[in-house]
Amino acid sequence: MSLLAVTDLSIDYAQLGGATRAVTSASFSMGTGSSIGLVGESGSGKTTLALSLLGLLPANGRVASGEIHYADESVSQYSETQWRRLRWTKAALVFQGGMNALNPVRRIVDQIVEPMLVHGTETTKQAATQRAIELLARVGIPASRARDFPHEYSGGMRQRAGIAMALACKPQLLIADEPATAIDVVVQAQIIRLLAELRESLGLALLIITHDLGVVAQLCDDVIVMYASEIVESASVRGIFHNPKHPYTKQLLESVPRFSGMRGVGAGISGQPPSLTNPPTGCRFHPRCPSVFSPCATEHPPASRLADKHVVACHLYGHD
């Protein structure tokens, strides 16, 4: 039984003149203590997917079809009250860089204590405060700084405080949206190490949403690549990095600047990410794809399983 299972999930945003599909038929599952990286360009639907897991879609967003299961419980019929109980206790969010994820006018410790009291993780303010201070210590923030306001923290401390806050109600899953973006590389490395260490010691599952393949390589077992609202490839980290199949994944990997040799800036991917209001026909990547051939413009590529964990949606594969 998996911790989280997403089956054929599609999410629409209502807009003037019709709906825009931000996530199309996404399926994946996560076991206890597993770690998945969700990779894609801005606007590929990865944050929408993450928010939908906690029922936090904006007012104009809705799940059009598909299912989300926590353990074996479906959340598709959840009321707002049921969602509230699920949030932070089953899965918690860590936001980008922690920059604005903390309320600027409330003390850090109070912000960590709050969900514990609301969810009954701790019953007294004293016990909750005690635990909040322990959590802060765990992420490397001394008790003397617990009563600070967010602006008194450095970017890295804010991100660590965000992680401590996410642990408040002992969730089994941490969803981290760009956890290492907008902070400098040294601190980035500390955050990544911290997440890896927490995963190890608490048996946390991690869903890491990022466009930084380096973060994925260090933190994740498996990778899901999204392009224009669709999952185009999923595989183990090894599979993605050493044996990428989808032309988009290949180009994404080639776009990463490397230190070896005089390659300069990575090649990048020509063209623009497609509009989701009016996506390209057939394979959504075909207008930018170097290997485009006859069926790509008209037929939507089916997902084909190439190896145990390696699934790719591309006409180049699975037609044998």
Add this chain to the structure above:
Amino acid sequence: MTTASRISSRIGQTVLTLFIVVTFNFWLFRLLPGNFTQLLSRAGALDPAAVASLKQSFGLDKSPVEQYVLYIKNLVTFNWGTSYVSHQPVFQMVFQALVNTIVLITVAYILTVIIGVALGVFAGRRAGRLADSVTVTTSLALWSVPTFWLGLVLVFIFSVWFVGLPVSGMTTYAATYSTPFDQVVDIGLHLILPTITLVISSIAQYTLIMRNSLVTVLDEDYVTTARAKGLSSRRVLWRHAVPNALLPTFTLTWLNIGIFLSTTLQVEVVFSWPGLGSLIFQSVNQRDYPVLEVSFLTIAVVVIAANLLNDLLYPLLDPRIARR
């Protein structure tokens, strides 16, 4: 900078501002057209000797610079002169008027801010929906109404159609009260219409600022965090969104005291409220410089004090300012 040195430097600035205002205030009245002795002479032919003696008794025969020095000296020694017209001490006249104005403005301003902010929260959390559009449109429409006109319409309505509420003054004319409580009730009744006028015509700014500020704040990551933590929507709104959204409104509240005061002065004239507005109106008509000078200075002091209070109180709401 420590809190103490921040406060003392802020108070230093305030004193400097006050000095500039006092200077400006003095020269302003010397540059205005019309003069007091001419106004008196219009009542009848005044012979030059009488004019000269009048000028002398008010110190108007001296050079402007001498008058200025004397003015500053009198100001700091609380020797604020007597009215050209009523010959009462200016201090006493302005003080009584100020107290009456404070009664009106306090009640009206507190109501304006509370109702304005409440409507702003109401509209902001329903942004884009019908209730929001109706609130915004209505408050803009009311804001566009000239205050004195609204006051006159209310005076008309309540003196012709619904007689009952007092439309003029602060107390019933020649009333005797058996208990102080009766007096308070009487003043309260007289407060109703001017207060309604002020609230209706000033509420829109607070509603709009609060609404827009809340809409922006509701989009912030920390509000999503608060929702993600499983907090109720009420708690998200009142504990996380509103305290942040209040910050611009708080500043507006203090900075706007000057504007609200000037609106109040108009309303006082319409409703014959015996406050600073009525006093200034009357003194302008009579070229009663000493009264005007002190009245204007009083207004300036009120506005400067409001700014000072804003700066001193803001850190209590926003910790980001506190320790800078």
